[in-house]
Amino acid sequence: MAKSPENEHPHKAFGWAARDPSGVLSPFHFSRRENGDDDVSIKVLYCGVCHSDLHLLKNDWGITSYPIVPGHEIVGVVTSVGKNVKKFKAGDQVGVGVIVGSCRSCESCEQELENYCPKMIYTYNSHSFDGAKTYGGYSDKIVVDQHFVLRFPDNLPLDAGAPLLCAGITIYSPMKYYGMTESGKHLGVVGLGGLGHVAVKLGKAFGLKVTVISTSPRKKEEAIDRLGADSFLVSSDAEQMKAAMGTIDYIIDTVSAVHALAPLLGLLKLNGKLVTVGLPNKPLELPIPSLVLGRRMVGGSNFGGPKETQEMLDFCAKHNITADIELIQMDDINTAIERLVKSDVKYRFVIDIGNSLKK
Incomplete structure (x- = not known):
């Protein structure tokens, strides 16, 4: 029986993998490739737990190839570099996000939008160009x-900064692209979870008035007193929604559950923008008259390329923006996944890989 490419790699590695749609993770021995001329070898210290990890672990999207070792919010320290690598050296603090490769020659790649390359290589559950x-x-x-590989700013905590490599760029990229950063404008953030709480922090850093829009009234105190939002809107309260119609310039919708867009569009001013970064598993109804009569726009966005992700990390370091995290040991990962299913976390789990391995 022929060996798969990854089994022919020389460097033994250890991780935690799921073998089937139960999503249960257990110890897993595998191999990493030799450090090539353009490569950076990294000792992983922390890794965030993204909601997409949950979906891929359980094959919710029907694309999972088992065994699967998740994790695309990676922070660590460089152990060695290839001969062509000049911007990193052993001992540097670095990060790795959602993708680890692209064709580097298509129109998207030439615009430094590798995250839209049709041949992009995801950090996990994908295949490198050698087939591994x-x-x-x-x-x-x-x-x-x-x-x-991203330079991780010295003043950004490694653990609380890790989720920025996905959650941070997923919010930052559309805010920049769609021009949702004009100081004094009004931003609505739909959903107060892993993405939403970062959106509140980024919005305030850009000088925006921020309103959290949620179905849960109990999140009001958290949104305003702890995260710094200016106001809170209960989307299930018809009177509140009616009073807020036509008052918001931009909305970032972070919700992946199926939900109505019409009430959100009604909140927008003339020329308002609604950008969705959640991934509902069913189509949402889009009320065209609301767009036409209010010259409103609906758009989407898919994380960011390396250049923009580095820009985001530097911005977050400058403004002291981190994710609110719960640090866990690797032995606790299956319990954490169960809690993630129930949305029982404020707001991101981060695995302490370095100390877990010491044990």
Whole structure:
């Protein structure tokens, strides 16, 4: 029986993998490739737990290839670099996000939008150009092409900064692209979870008035007193929604559950923008008259390329923006996944890989 490419790689690695749609993770031995001329080898210290990890672990999207080692919010320290690598050296603090490769020649790549490359290589549950399967950051080490390695700012905490590599850029990229950063404008954030709480912080850093829009009244105190939102809108309260119609310039919708867009569009001013970054598993109804009569726009966005992700990290470091996290040991990951299903976390789990391995 022929060996798969990843089994022919020389460097033994250790991680935690799921073998079937139960999504249960357990210890897993595999191999990483040799550090090539353009590669950076990284000792993983922390890895965030993204909601997409949950979907892929359980094959909710029908695209999972088992065994799967999740994790694309990776922070660690460089252990070695290839001869062509000049911007990193052993000992540097670095991050790795959602992708680790792209064709580097298509129109998207030439515009530094590698995250839209049709041949992009995801950090896990994907395949490298040599055919080897990619395994993510729930592991002790990773080898990544230097183009997709990010310098992690010295003043950004490694643990609380890790989720920015997905949650942070998922919010930052559409805010920049769609021009949702004009100081003094009014931003609505739909949903107060892993993405939403970062959106509140980024919105305030850009000088926006921020309103959290949620179905849960109990989140009001958290949104305003702890996260710094200016106001709170209960989307299930018809009177509140009516009073707020036509008052918001931009809305970022972070909700992946199926929900109505019409009430959200009604909140927008003339020329308002609604950008969705959630991934509902069923189509949503889009009321065209609301767009036409209010010259409103609906758009979407898919994380960001390396250049923009680095820009986001530097911005967050400058403004002291981190994710609110619960730090866990690797032994607790299955319990954490069960809690994530119930949305029982404020607001992101981060695995302490380095100390877990010491044990």
